[in-house]
Amino acid sequence: MSDVAVLTNTAVAVLAAVVLIVRFRVNPVIALVIGSVYLGLAVGLGVEKTVETITAGFGEIMVDVGLLIAFGVLMGSILNQSGAIRRLVEHLLNTFGPKRLPYTMGLAIGTVLQSIFLDVLLVISAPLARKLAPRIGKLGTARMATAMAIALECGIVFTVPGVASLALAGLLNVPLGKMLLFGLLLVIPTIIISIAIMTFLFRRGFWNEAKDEDHTFVAEEDREGEPDDEEAAPAAGTGGTAPTRNSGSEGTDRQSSTVALAKRGQKEFPLLLLFAPLLTSLLLIGAGAILQILEIEMPWLQLLGEPVIALLIGLIGTALVTRAAIGQSRVEEAITIGFKESGQILILTGVGGSLAATVAAAGLGDILGGFFSASTVAPLLVVWAIAAVLHIAVGSVTLSAITAAGLLAPIAPAIGLDPVLLALAAGAGSLFMVHVTSNTFWLLQSLLGQSVRGALKSVSVGVSVASVVAILLILPMSLLF
Incomplete structure (x- = not known):
């Protein structure tokens, strides 16, 4: 079959999947499988070879990342159940102060908290961010x-064990330790620079509190946990202004928290202890990657640094520590929730691998390899653009990143492009223009007290800025590595 025919059929398969998802509301898993079947038959693989390629692609990526995704989601679910996330945000506020809160909370969410399923992390952290926003001062909600x-x-696509980063690493055969190191090198400056740019824009009139904020949806929830009428009486005597946080109020907050935990039969464990197993697993993965890069032989550390072993250690440790804090029954409840959450992620990741395997079997890699053989920058920009277009149409960061990376994965060996750069570029592109097709957009809009107009600024523009910043940082990295 001619190169033009292969390119045309590949484009038709991808566009058909997008149309099925967007126009006809077909589940993304079904749409991707249909696209894979069409492509295999259209390029002449035959029925048997097409089915074999689809199932093999699904199985191969599950072998690489299936357990990793499951372990990561389970760890996050347990930490969520323990209340560790809420306590971490309060600790960040007390340690770094309100002015630096957007940066410190952003870095925490984008790095160490990425073991938690995105929607769960958002639902847990958004009310905290909303209530802490007034302490920043003007533009608190926007920032x-x-x-x-x-x-x-950014965390979900760049940071291990974010589910999209795990899927991209498995799809492109990137060692997880390498993905961890390169992802951290990228995600930290991307978050800091992007927040700084958006803060600059907000201060120059990009945010209108009267039109961009709408706290109607969350007004009642924000009153929950506030002092009752008797407790609020002293404050009312001072003109109704909310008390500012000082050392006394911090002590009162901690005492109240401890009493509440005692009533539920829980113990308030040190925050570092609750997160220690997760941090240990990430350190082990990083150590294994360093040993591999330096070609140092340390069998025991290499074993512990294997991602599956490291995350298993983290999961076991998290379960044991949390069981002592909140009891066995609540840990089991968290694990049940985690299994439900990981199921849809695993299936979507698997069918993304099926499409990538079918694209590779169709010979697209050889064709594109010839086009981009003279440059490593061009394919990075192409994969970024493809992921961006897919995300605008489909509204799924993970799906658009996996699909874009799968299309260009076959060319990486042909042109000497490090697959980790391709993974990061696909992730960066998939961030572009989070808008009304994304459930994350609506969660951020409602849970953070924004109008739709405000969410289009803070979410759509903000994450698009991060997408552009990330690819601008990735391009110089391609010249160095």
Whole structure:
């Protein structure tokens, strides 16, 4: 079959999947499988070879990342159940102060908290961000909303064990330790620079509190946990202004928290202890990657640094520590929730691998390899653009990143392009223009007290800025590595 025919049929398969998802509301899993079947038959693989390629592609990526995704989601679900996320945000506020809160909370969400399923992390952290926003002062809602949006979306595609980063690493055969190191090198400056740019725009009149904020949806929830009438009486005597946080109020907050935990039969464990197993697993993965890069032989550390072993250690440790804090029954409840959450992620990741395998079997890699053989920059820009277009149409960061990376994965060996750069570029492109087709957009809009107009600024523009910043940082990296 001619090169033009292969390119045309590949484009038809991808566009058909997008149309099925967007226009006809077909589930993304079904749409991707249909696209894979069409492509295999259209390029002449035959029925048997097409089915074999689809199932093999699904199985191969599950072998690489299936357990990793499951372990990561389970760890996050347990941490969520323990209340560790809420306590971490309060600790960040007390340690770094309100002015730096958007940056510190953004970096925490974009890095260490990425073991938590995106929607769960968003639902847990958004009310905290909303209530802390007034302490920043003017533009507090705008700054916290954009910091949350940027950190959540960047973390899921760049930071191990974010589910999209795990899927991209498995799809492109990137060692997980390498993905961890390169992802951290990218996600930290991307979050900081993007929040700084958006803060600059907000201060120059990009945000209108009267039109861009709408707290109607969350007004009642924000009153929950506030002092009752008797407790609020002293404050009312001072003109009704909310008390500022000082050392006394911090002590009162901690005492109240401890009493509440005692009533539920829980113990308030040190925050570092609750996160220690997760941090240990990430350190082990990083150590394994360093040993591999330096070609140092340390069998015991190489074993512990294997991503599956490291995350298993983290999961076991998290379950044991949390069981002592909140009890066995609540840990089991968290694990049940985690299994439900990981199921849809695993299936979507698997069918993304099926499409990538079918594209490779069709010979697209050889064709595109000839087009881009003279440059490593061009394919990075192409994969970024493809992921961006897919995300605008489909509204799924993970799906658009996996699909774009799968289309260009076959060319990486042909042109000497490090697959980790392709993974990062696909992730960066998939961040572009988070808008009304994304459930994350609506969660951020409603949970952070924004109008739709405000969410279009803080979420759509904010994450798009992060997408552009990321690819501008990736391009110089391609010249160095």
